[in-house]
Amino acid sequence: MTENKPIERRSPLYQLHEAAGAQFTDFAGWLMPVSYGSDLAEHHAVRTAAGIFDISHMAEIRVEGAEAAAFLDYALAGKMSSLSPMQAKYSLLLDEAAGIIDDLIVYRRGEVDFLVVANAGNHDPVVAELNSRSKGFEVSVVDESDLTALIAVQGPKAREILEATDGLSIVDGAQSLADLKYYWSTSADFKGEAVFVARTGYTGEDGFELYVGNAAAADLWKALLLAGEPLGLIPAGLASRDTLRLEAGMPLYGHELNRNVLPAQVGLAKVVHFTKEVDFVGRGAAEAGPKEGSRVLVGLASEGRRAGRAGYELYSGDQAVGEITSGALSPTLGHPIAMAMIDPLFAEIGSIVDIDVRGTRIPATVVPLPFYKREKN
Amino acid sequence: MAEKSEFKFTPEHEWLQVDGNTATVGITDYAAEKLGDVVYVDLPKVGSKIEAGKVVGEIESTKSVGELFAPVGGVVVESNSAVVETPELVNEDPFGAGWMIKVEVEDESQFDSPELMDEAAYKALVGE
Numbered sequence: 001m002t003e004n005k006p007i008e009r010r011s012p013l014y015q016l017h018e019a020a021g022a023q024f025t026d027f028a029g030w031l032m033p034v035s036y037g038s039d040l041a042e043h044h045a046v047r048t049a050a051g052i053f054d055i056s057h058m059a060e061i062r063v064e065g066a067e068a069a070a071f072l073d074y075a076l077a078g079k080m081s082s083l084s085p086m087q088a089k090y091s092l093l094l095d096e097a098a099g100i101i102d103d104l105i106v107y108r109r110g111e112v113d114f115l116v117v118a119n120a121g122n123h124d125p126v127v128a129e130l131n132s133r134s135k136g137f138e139v140s141v142v143d144e145s146d147l148t149a150l151i152a153v154q155g156p157k158a159r160e161i162l163e164a165t166d167g168l169s170i171v172d173g174a175q176s177l178a179d180l181k182y183y184w185s186t187s188a189d190f191k192g193e194a195v196f197v198a199r200t201g202y203t204g205e206d207g208f209e210l211y212v213g214n215a216a217a218a219d220l221w222k223a224l225l226l227a228g229e230p231l232g233l234i235p236a237g238l239a240s241r242d243t244l245r246l247e248a249g250m251p252l253y254g255h256e257l258n259r260n261v262l263p264a265q266v267g268l269a270k271v272v273h274f275t276k277e278v279d280f281v282g283r284g285a286a287e288a289g290p291k292e293g294s295r296v297l298v299g300l301a302s303e304g305r306r307a308g309r310a311g312y313e314l315y316s317g318d319q320a321v322g323e324i325t326s327g328a329l330s331p332t333l334g335h336p337i338a339m340a341m342i343d344p345l346f347a348e349i350g351s352i353v354d355i356d357v358r359g360t361r362i363p364a365t366v367v368p369l370p371f372y373k374r375e376k377n
Numbered sequence: 378m379a380e381k382s383e384f385k386f387t388p389e390h391e392w393l394q395v396d397g398n399t400a401t402v403g404i405t406d407y408a409a410e411k412l413g414d415v416v417y418v419d420l421p422k423v424g425s426k427i428e429a430g431k432v433v434g435e436i437e438s439t440k441s442v443g444e445l446f447a448p449v450g451g452v453v454v455e456s457n458s459a460v461v462e463t464p465e466l467v468n469e470d471p472f473g474a475g476w477m478i479k480v481e482v483e484d485e486s487q488f489d490s491p492e493l494m495d496e497a498a499y500k501a502l503v504g505e
Contacts, residue, residue: 023410023411034413034440038413038414039414039438039439039440040414040416040439041414239413239439242440243439243440305416305417305437306417306419306437307417307437309442328439328440329416329417329437331439358435358442
């Protein structure tokens with residue numbers, strides 16, 4: 001049998017990244033920028049000014065039809081029918097055992113029109129599950145991933161940058177950027193092309209995600225960068241995106257989330273709508289909850305500069321009590337941070353465990369998540 | 378800094394600059410770029426004996442951990458405290474201020490090992 005190695009896919013912005021001297025990495029079969037020189041500088045730019053990310057590898061799935069809301073209420077763990085038009089919600093796609101197939105953002109674009117955004121690495125299972133769960137509903141599930149580019153502008157200067165971008169304007173009657181709340185979206189126009197603008201992100205900062213057709217993506221990227229450069233905007237890659245989301249305590253599929261983890265173990269029970277009047281996939285198992293003694297997600301902080309990394313084990317004395325799911329030296333805080341799955345006995349804030357850092361035990365303290373929270377003005 | 382043409386390179390993306398029976402060791406610009414911003418460097422103590430091919434130090438970036446291999450066997454006669462205190466020197470100047478250790482060897486024939494490449498061979502290896 002021959003292995004079916006996925007072809008390396010390229011974003012419509014690939015050539016711009018290459019010209020900018022980006023270093024690339026294979027991410028879920030996509031050749032994406034990991035950094036443009038210094039991942040630390042990119043991280044700090046997002047915290048202090050702004051960064052622009054190409055996340056066109058993300059999967060966009062359009063769900064439309066008279067029963068779109070009812071279908072999503074059944075297919076996903078959250079209650080999508082409660083969203084107002086242009087509102088967004090973080091949600092989960094569960095399997096029957098309440099294992100996490102993917103974490104998603106759902107945008108209600110209209111009364112019967114939703115956009116489901118999934119992780120690139122879960123594109124195939126998410127599309128397959130949504131299709132199979134749609135049977136019996138008056139709804140169409142259309143995979144628009146190949147048509148759609150996604151640009152994120154993240155950081156305290158993000159709004160100012162979008163407002164200064166030549167050719168980008170909010171559609172008449174749509175919500176202005178100034179009035180757009182977190183997890184709400186609006187409609188914009190860029191030189192005749194429709195741009196769907198959402199105040200969402202994966203960095204812990206204020207910011208926007210701009211969905212646009214592939215053909216206009218490069219021009220939009222250039223216009224945003226041109227407007228943003230005087231304000232400190234720089235292109236940022238996946239390396240800084242990872243340290244930013246880690247500081248913000250946001251889970252990453254394949255690290256904190258997977259099929260063997262129930263929402264309640266990773267602090268996401270709040271995303272599951274247990275009082276939903278309709279049935280949804282995974283409900284029974286989610287309600288039953290994880291087995292007693294199952295590991296739970298915590299934040300860990302330690303001193304010095306040696307970080308625990310994904311896969312490193314946690315000990316209390318000789319007893320293995322957990323495992324790190326993501327870890328790095330926090331660029332903002334200056335000390336190592338990690339998320340870890342840990343035995344509930346050690347999950348209390350202030351509890352101290354040892355990280356086995358390649359044979360050296362480094363003590364770490366359980367701390368509340370997120371590690372970093374922006375000051376809201 | 379000496380001309381790079383005087384350097385020798387290892388398949389583990391380290392460089393050596395030989396002076397008599399002593400070699401200065403660092404990692405290449407290619408390795409530094411692959412690692413990303415270096416935030417932590419752990420080096421062997423001065424006076425410690427190291428064995429060729431063994432891991433003797435660690436170079437961590439925000440995103441990953443790299444190992445420092447001993448390219449030759451000998452005694453560590455100097456260890457770059459500046460790079461331990463200021464790990465970004467590895468990215469800023471990998472062939473100069475970002476050097477790691479100086480190793481004194483008993484057997485200088487190690488420097489002629491076929492494992493060690495000249496600049497042209499190393500460039501070919503990393504596809505430059």
